Amino acid sequence: xxxxxxxxxxxxxxxxxxxxxxxxxxxxxxxxxxxxxxxxxxxxxxxxxxxxxxxxxxxxxxxxxxxxxxxxxxxxxxxxxxxxxxxxxxxxxxxxxxxxxxxxxxxxxxxxxxxxxxxxxxxxxxxxxxxxxxxxxxxxxxxxxxxxxxxxxxxxxxxxxxxxxxxxxxxxxxxxxxxxxxxxxxxxxxxxxxxxxxxxxxxxxxxxxxxxxxxxxxxxxxxxxxxxxxxxxxxxxxxxxxxxxxxxxxxxxxxxxxxxxxxxxxxxxxx
Amino acid sequence: xxxxxxxxxxxxxxxxxxxxxxxxxxxxxxxxxxxxxxxxxxxxxxxxxxxxxxxxxxxxxxxxxxxxxxxxxxxxxxxxxxxxxxxxxxxxxxxxxxxxxxxxxxxxxxxxxxxxxxxxxxxxxxxxxxxxxxxxxxxxxxxxxxxxxxxxxxxxxxxxxxxxxxxxxxxxxxxxxxxxxxxxxxxxxxxxxxxxxxxxxxxxxxxxxxxxxxxxxxxxxxxxxxxxxxxxxxxxxxxxxxxxxxxxxxxxxxxxxxxxxxxxxxxxxxxxxxxxxxxxxxxxxxxxxxxxxxxxxxxxxxxxxxx
Numbered sequence: 001x002x003x004x005x006x007x008x009x010x011x012x013x014x015x016x017x018x019x020x021x022x023x024x025x026x027x028x029x030x031x032x033x034x035x036x037x038x039x040x041x042x043x044x045x046x047x048x049x050x051x052x053x054x055x056x057x058x059x060x061x062x063x064x065x066x067x068x069x070x071x072x073x074x075x076x077x078x079x080x081x082x083x084x085x086x087x088x089x090x091x092x093x094x095x096x097x098x099x100x101x102x103x104x105x106x107x108x109x110x111x112x113x114x115x116x117x118x119x120x121x122x123x124x125x126x127x128x129x130x131x132x133x134x135x136x137x138x139x140x141x142x143x144x145x146x147x148x149x150x151x152x153x154x155x156x157x158x159x160x161x162x163x164x165x166x167x168x169x170x171x172x173x174x175x176x177x178x179x180x181x182x183x184x185x186x187x188x189x190x191x192x193x194x195x196x197x198x199x200x201x202x203x204x205x206x207x208x209x210x211x212x213x214x215x216x217x218x219x220x221x222x223x224x225x226x227x228x229x230x231x232x233x234x235x236x237x238x239x240x241x242x243x244x245x246x247x248x249x250x251x252x253x254x255x256x257x258x259x260x261x262x263x264x265x266x267x268x269x270x271x
Numbered sequence: 272x273x274x275x276x277x278x279x280x281x282x283x284x285x286x287x288x289x290x291x292x293x294x295x296x297x298x299x300x301x302x303x304x305x306x307x308x309x310x311x312x313x314x315x316x317x318x319x320x321x322x323x324x325x326x327x328x329x330x331x332x333x334x335x336x337x338x339x340x341x342x343x344x345x346x347x348x349x350x351x352x353x354x355x356x357x358x359x360x361x362x363x364x365x366x367x368x369x370x371x372x373x374x375x376x377x378x379x380x381x382x383x384x385x386x387x388x389x390x391x392x393x394x395x396x397x398x399x400x401x402x403x404x405x406x407x408x409x410x411x412x413x414x415x416x417x418x419x420x421x422x423x424x425x426x427x428x429x430x431x432x433x434x435x436x437x438x439x440x441x442x443x444x445x446x447x448x449x450x451x452x453x454x455x456x457x458x459x460x461x462x463x464x465x466x467x468x469x470x471x472x473x474x475x476x477x478x479x480x481x482x483x484x485x486x487x488x489x490x491x492x493x494x495x496x497x498x499x500x501x502x503x504x505x506x507x508x509x510x511x512x513x514x515x516x517x518x519x520x521x522x523x524x525x526x527x528x529x530x531x532x533x534x535x536x537x538x539x540x541x542x543x544x545x546x547x548x549x550x551x552x553x554x555x556x557x558x559x560x561x562x563x564x565x566x567x568x569x570x571x572x573x574x575x576x577x578x
Contacts, residue, residue, distance in 0.1 A: 042518060047334075052333060094360070094361055102360050105356050108357070112326075112328045115328055115331075116332060118330060122311070143323065145319035148322075149316055149319065149322055149326065
């Protein structure tokens with residue numbers, strides 16, 4: 001599934017001539033784990049479905065790729081990405097089925113996720129809420145307001161995933177506003193915190209399945225990822241936070257993805 | 272007025288189990304009746320207004336109807352973008368309750384004076400903006416907005432007595448008229464309505480026929496009621512505990528311009544930042560020429576009949 005998501009990211013960002021490619025690629029395996037194994041979604045309007053909020057909304061294309069790979073978005077609709085009049089914006093819109101929350105302003109998703117998790121408790125439902133944040137999003141004070149609330153109320157059905165790719169808009173996170181030690185910070189605020197390989201989708205599913213989401217503290221999985229993962233010239237290169245691909249770059253990216261498909265070894269496993 | 276709000280909230284919460292109440296650690300001696308009656312539906316989320324608005328968004332996305340309570344400055348401005356990207360963008364039934372709007376928290380100083388909340392809220396499409404004049408109207412405003420499908424901003428006065436003649440009347444999209452004079456209209460909302468009453472009595476005594484329009488439903492705006500009234504009078508004085516821009520003064524100017532009405536508009540509001548001056552509400556009304564006496568003077572001056 002991760003390969004499908006990456007194909008969507010590369011293909012559609014080229015067609016639309018739009019950036020944020022690196023931020024999308026770094027979460028492709030996490031989304032494969034979520035939509036390929038973790039999320040229980042019998043139907044998009046099922047009141048008891050698990051919720052997923054992409055708080056780092058600038059990776060919307062990766063979400064569209066995952067919704068497509070998971071069978072929730074038809075393939076031809078992907079061609080609407082950033083087309084005038086389409087619901088598939090550069091940041092996800094609630095108007096699109098499968099998007100739980102319109103995001104794009106960092107620091108918003110976790111508090112909303114905490115509210116959804118609280119509603120589940122009030123309504124006696126056992127669904128779970130997964131919120132995927134970027135690491136630099138943890139610069140936002142509002143994230144820590146939500147962190148404190150969720151811990152205080154022991155929202156065990158709330159699972160935060162931090163895409164710890166070490167890159168933010170104008171530099172490395174350690175140089176802009178150092179977040180380390182990230183997992184320890186969440187732990188100090190009362191969360192169950194684990195560090196995972198964000199490119200091992202199977203391992204992510206196993207960890208997520210083992211979480212106690214009925215009792216205890218909320219959970220955070222600090223997913224160590226590589227910005228631009230899967231396209232070697234994009235990896236850890238800030239240019240790919242912004243830029244769109246040239247024809248040559250597009251061909252090279254596609255070739256790398258397809259080389260993986262025919263069995264070339266790569267780090268981590270993909271679903 | 273705060274107690275009237277809570278009593279009305281208790282009433283609707285008895286029949287609507289989806290209602291929850293969130294507070295940003297404010298409401299001492301006000302919210303206890305709700306907290307005691309519905310302890311499982313009451314959350315003091317701490318001093319964290321952004322998270323409070325985010326929580327309310329998540330709760331409303333999941334079928335709850337959250338009332339979010341804080342002092343008007345903190346309720347309206349700290350989480351403003353969360354309000355925009357949450358309840359407004361998703362058209363959710365979140366009710367944001369800003370207590371003590373305007374100069375109600377007089378002595379507490381400039382950080383507690385909500386003088387731009389109405390303007391900020393008027394900007395947001397689909398957001399009902401309601402500012403009752405007295406406790407009885409506050410109660411009916413809570414009842415009338417209970418089923419509003421989208422978000423609501425309720426500016427609730429800190430204290431205040433009922434306005435004679437208003438009888439608690441409230442209807443979304445309507446203004447309540449007091450008096451029937453055709454010289455001057457005073458268009459107002461919120462707890463400063465008491466000053467409009469004083470001004471109207473002074474004007475009537477000076478032979479100036481005055482009608483007060485209580486525009487507690489600011490959005491949806493009482494367009495028909497105000498258009499009828501403004502078409503009948505020579506002068507409209509807007510009175511609000513708010514900066515002159517963005518609130519009812521702006522609304523009336525927009526209407527007069529857009530409808531091509533002939534009446535003149537004078538906006539009475541707080542014209543400067545309230546920094547550096549401690550004072551109770553009455554003192555500050557005097558200082559900013561918003562007391563009934565000043566408003567009457569303003570109207571007479573505008574009519575060319577200075578006392």
